[in-house]
Amino acid sequence: MRRPLAAGLRTFATTPARRAEPPPPRRPDFKKLDAADVAHLRSLLGSPDSSLVTTIPAPNGEWTACAQEDLVSYNSDWMDKYHGHSPVLVKPKSTQEVSKVLQYCYQKRIAVVPQGGNTGLVGGGVPLYDELILSTEGLNQIRDFDDVSGILTADAGAILESLSNFLHPKGYMMPLDLGAKGSCHIGGNISTNAGGLRLLRYGSLHGTVLGIEAVLPDEKGTVLSINMPGGCGAGALRKDNTGYDLKQLFIGAEGTLGVVTGVSILTPRLPSAYNVAVLSVPDFKSVQTVFKETRTHLGEILSAFEFFDHEGLEMVLEHTGAQSPFESQPEEGAEKPFYVLIETSGSNKDHDDEKLGGLLESLLENGTISDGTLAQDETQVQSLWSLRESLPEAAGKLGRVYKYDLSMPVKDMYSLVEEARERFAEKGLDKDGSIKTTVGYGHIGDGNLHINIVAKDWDPKVEKTIEPWIYEATAKRNGSISAEHGLGLMKAPYVGYSKTEPAIAVMQQIRRLFDPRGILSPAKYLPQASELPFQSEEERVQ
């Protein structure tokens, strides 16, 4: 039965459903994986011994069961915040194997969670209960590279950093870069629509991804190949206006529509010249002034504009043991300064130096910046960048980190961090040591604020002080409750803060269209039917 889309003009759910703790129960109609399933899944795989790992013992000695611990790193997320207990990990080696596995899971109603490098920060890539873990680890080949157009085609499981390493000697680079590059998979990047440090210059994956190959969780394990090279018909083209751009739905779908197995992406030329400067400014307003001036002076060579606060710098210096790059230190009781990192990349070092020099001169002259460092060589470039890039790691070392990645108009960004600190102080959470520090940093160019609230431990009291307050504060500022990291398990019930009811209704229908039995990443990404007023039980995927 098809129902009309929910109506209403920009009706936001004013009181979005809140996730009850604990999360929704395991759906009883999902099959519990057993030895017969393992035997059948093994029969679908070319090298079952390396492609399937399970804690389920073989009745007939056909395979060796592993210990629970062997699956821990796949069952737990990077922050050690979400923990599932799946007994089966499958690592297919080809698109056809993924297709066979998904077809089987569809037939048997086995719930599945797709997993890439498992660096996601919202609990999307690990099982909630006992879902089969379908990892792309085994899909890691580079399929094709065209060095005239810069179009790269690779398996979804290729690690971001290895793709970068492949491209550099050819004079190209990946259009995205993030702290997790050594572990995350390009398929995971696409599935989370990862942003990262180069978005300001090269735009989002919605612009740079040209083709996607994905397997659907349906009767046939349908392989959807959209603008991928090879065969006959459109392949790896920059322009193609033949029908809806279906691949866009997979960008940021977090594994709810299908398993991405391959990708074709446009890679930019590697710039021949880089510059990095880190500047100290007295307040957040000056961060914005510097941003405006920077865009005017640097124009097309600006490739990153990041900011971090003094609390962040202190945390990093303590963690790394490094020296502050600034001569002057804020005096006791004085307002704490902010820091901006500016990167240029271009094709002519002299021109870029001249442009950056012009900017710095003008900023010093008009007194906007008080202190700064300009990298003189590659080592210094790295060490300045590491001030910004070490922030998540430093927070992780200091305690349990409640991480929020929000976007909003630049002018409203930092008041949210200040409000958070006041709130914690009011509740005495800083005094009693529950919260160690609250730091703010992010990509100014994209209006993207990362707030890291470092707590002594995962603590319901702390969590209740933060959520849903932080989402409300974001929505009030016309912001998004997830700029980059996605929804996963963490934010599924809160989508209503950023999306209207009709939009959520359409999303749920699209999800059902691709995943008719709802076996992919259940309970994640979107609110449950029961949490929404506009979907009847009858309609719910059983």
Added chain:
Amino acid sequence: MRRPLAAGLRTFATTPARRAEPPPPRRPDFKKLDAADVAHLRSLLGSPDSSLVTTIPAPNGEWTACAQEDLVSYNSDWMDKYHGHSPVLVKPKSTQEVSKVLQYCYQKRIAVVPQGGNTGLVGGGVPLYDELILSTEGLNQIRDFDDVSGILTADAGAILESLSNFLHPKGYMMPLDLGAKGSCHIGGNISTNAGGLRLLRYGSLHGTVLGIEAVLPDEKGTVLSINMPGGCGAGALRKDNTGYDLKQLFIGAEGTLGVVTGVSILTPRLPSAYNVAVLSVPDFKSVQTVFKETRTHLGEILSAFEFFDHEGLEMVLEHTGAQSPFESQPEEGAEKPFYVLIETSGSNKDHDDEKLGGLLESLLENGTISDGTLAQDETQVQSLWSLRESLPEAAGKLGRVYKYDLSMPVKDMYSLVEEARERFAEKGLDKDGSIKTTVGYGHIGDGNLHINIVAKDWDPKVEKTIEPWIYEATAKRNGSISAEHGLGLMKAPYVGYSKTEPAIAVMQQIRRLFDPRGILSPAKYLPQASELPFQSEEERVQ
């Protein structure tokens, strides 16, 4: 009833269904517009006398019927190739009016064709039969502009050029530019995913469009507001990963999912320096060599790289009466040269001049180019650009133009033009004057080839010689049968040359999800159910 998506690994329809001539008949279940409909539609509009134009007389003198001729320009397309006979044109003045009109059309099963500036080239924006024409002409306000972020929000009916004119004094520009800028609407640009002359530099609308407001053809005339500013919740943000990026579906949907009423778009800074050069090269291979060298020398300041052939230049010079910008003319019998237009735009004129100078020096030194002109002032910039931009107009003046806009790997682009000419010669179509000339031009940077086949008249004999041969030849080269212009009426039956069967099946299901009664742009965009093997009659929207 939901059916699983059609299966198969990259199965292209090997013999795509061909549109029988004439196109599919009018669906008998669509209501014929009558005076009662006009009266009701008028009651939904704030200023019915200016917002509704109809040839249907008022029984009671409530309105004045117009003459058939008054609707001709809305019933016929820019090329004068497609002609409908709609009796009703509605031009709503607000999103709410659009909503009411679509709700009524849904209830009454009235077929609707959304229309912007009516500059589309595939017959998508004009009625096929008697569909109600819903024009965005009345929706032409700029809603908001943020001069820190460069985010512009406007009604869908705003004309591209007026948006440019609005932005220039503020130091910003539209990220797209096309020959039709004086007439086309931003909503039409989005609905066709228009490419144009700046795509190489600023990327496609899939990257630059941030928000879309659209009205759905359903029971309630649902208004879908996705990342638009105003109200509470996410608005006009560069980054937002809360759910499927639904707005992407509307980019290039050609009016089949809903009527776009508003848009929020990221506009780049206006460069302060421009350079344009037109170069003559001996053959198409050299065009590619020059492209490679250009990217190396110009890097981030390259903003356009266009090519056109000698036939194209001759046609334009004849049409405009202008002088050739080149000193040397090809000798009788010699191979005909090709021309490339290179544009740079940047933030520092001296730097740009130096980079371009370096490129030209190197190209002259190694003998790749034989002749060239560099614009010395704004007037020369315009006149060099007009060599390229006048091509479509010149073709239109010369005869009836069969236009194909294809994309494919750059190396295979021009052989297709040559094959076409040989084919026409074989069939004697050049000798007998049916075909006056065949010209090739396009955006090298995007692998986008425009072939204009100028015929004496619209002629089934000519058309049969071209189609489907040209689509087959494109598919063989791994190309797309529509790089920019879309599918419309012209290419609806041919999608199978560029998309796989499973992908087309998914598209049809998505279309039905948004437009349950199939009232929007019937018979266009996708193949009819009867032309596809994988959709049962029962499932077809009645």
